[in-house]
Amino acid sequence: MNKFLMGTVAAVILAIAAVLAVILLKTQAQQQFPSRLNATAIKYPNGVYLYKAVIAGPRGGVTTNLVFIQYNNNIMIIIIQNNTKAYALFSSNKFSELYQTSNTTVHMVAYPSLLGYCANFSITQIISGVPVTVSNRACTAQPFSAPANFLELAAALSQSPPPSQLSFAGAVNTPFGKAAVYKNITSINYMFYTFNFTYIIYVLNNGVIYKFSIGVQTAQGPLANVTYTLISSSQVNETYASILSSLARDLPITDMGGSALVVAAQRLGMAVNAGSPTVLAFISLNDTDSAMLFSYNYTLFKGVGLVILDAPTQPRVYGQRLRCLYESLANKSEFLDALRTIYLNVLANSSNPFGVLPNSTCPVDFESEAALLNLALEGANIPPQYVTPPVIIIVYPNGTYAVVYGYNPQALSSALSR
Missing domain, CATH: 3.40.30.10 (Glutaredoxin)
Incomplete structure (x- = not known):
């Protein structure tokens, strides 16, 4: 066998080996991660997860940190930016919100029902150096469905419909280990426009989302892109447990203030x-x-x-x-x-x-x-x-x-x- 023929055979063998390796790796990845992922199946271990949220659009972008807390059947988010703090706790039978600025505190506890929800609220404002508090109850027929996990919560914060199911698109390495990549493209018609939502999530072995991106575009071009990236995770300490306990309490209305x-x-x-x-x-x-x-x-x-x-x-x-x-x-x-x-x-x-x-x-x-x-x-x-x-x-x-x-x-x- 001459040298030319031997070289050709070797090249073919190498090509076949490369193809087999790709097939093997893909098969192993698919065996390790399911080919489809239901959004409702995403469950986090109890803990505190710090995410960096980046909102980008044609006119610029905004970056902020978001704390997501999973604690048994409750989930809570905390957003702190400049002098503003926002807390929200979601459980099976109610949700609570606490919003604080340098001179205003708003506390609300809402109770969803089949016909909407009713909320008890109090507003405290510093007026002429003295705190003044009013409180009341408000009801609305607007339906509310509490988010069950981080994906649904992040989609709601981004004012996007959450994807119901995502397809496996590969595996990548992250600072927290290997993650499976899932993707979904959803189109929604509204009036004369068609909005295309592209969802990409990176799911770690423990079920935690390392990265979640939402891209929105129309036929005229991209409108916005929101990306949540995990920065760190830790246990629920006494500070967070105290906040959870405080938000979990009812808010009785004794008078209007x-x-x-x-x-x-x-x-x-x-x-x-x-x-x-x-x-x-x-x-x-x-x-x-x-x-x-x-x-x-x-x-x-x-x-x-x-x-x-x-x-x-x-x-x-x-x-x-x-x-x-x-x-x-x-x-x-x-x-x-x-x-x-x-x-x-x-x-x-x-x-x-x-x-x-x-x-x-x-x-x-x-x-x-x-x-x-x-x-x-x-x-x-x-x-x-x-x-x-x-x-x-x-x-x-x-x-x-x-x-x-x-x-x-x-x-x-x-x-x-x-």
Whole structure:
């Protein structure tokens, strides 16, 4: 056999060996990892898993850390960025959230049902240096399904539908050992667009996801890509166990926090009368509805506790001059009559409706007044953007309160007579 023939035979043998090696490796990988993976089958051992989340889009990207905790049948996430902390605990019968910034804490415990879910919540905000807390209960018919594992949770955070099943696409080495790679491509039609979701996950031998990426694109090109990469894992220590225990508790609602609103209003606003119930009136001097309410229905405000505050629409110079008028009165109960005089002039289109106001200005904390109003509205489940002045908050002795806004004397009379 000549040298040329021998070389050709050797090359063929090497090629066959290479092909056999690839087939063998693929067969071994498929024997080690299943060819298909159901998303619901992903289960983590108890522990704390730190992930780096990277959100990339056409206009840039955002990177943050996410702590995922598996503890028996409960899962919890913690996201801390700058001065903001967000905690969420999901269990079989309820889910809890805790959101904290430098001056606001929101705590919610929700109970899902077949018809939606109801949630008890409390909001604490630092207003003028003092914490003020309101609480209530809100229900919605919007369905909620708690995520059962990290994959479903990460998909929900990314506002993407979770894949139901993924196909085996190979195996790779990671800093945490060998991982099986699974892939899924899902298309969803919405209006005139087709959104293509590409899911790729790297699953370690212990069931933990090392990496999970979600790519979203349309026919016009890529929209976003979100990637979660495991950085470290550890046991659930006392700190995390304490957070889990705290979030697992119920959140009973004893009252709405009306008494705290009154205390803050008396510190910020103009207390006119003492009585029960207590009325917190957010008004604007150039507002017709405020003028009509305090001109034609001012007797509703006699015999009750009354604190006058500035609505966000109040012109600042009017609010500052009004404050000087209030401070100049030895008998504060006379302020209601002075306010009615101003409003009657406004309704009469007087050439100088604010002539009774001093020309001097006095300090007013408009920002804290606006924060107090927004907090009270959120505690009453009323979106602040839908509210127009005057905004009347009626606080009852048991700490509950009602809100009436706009010119609605009949609703105000009914709320005062409860």
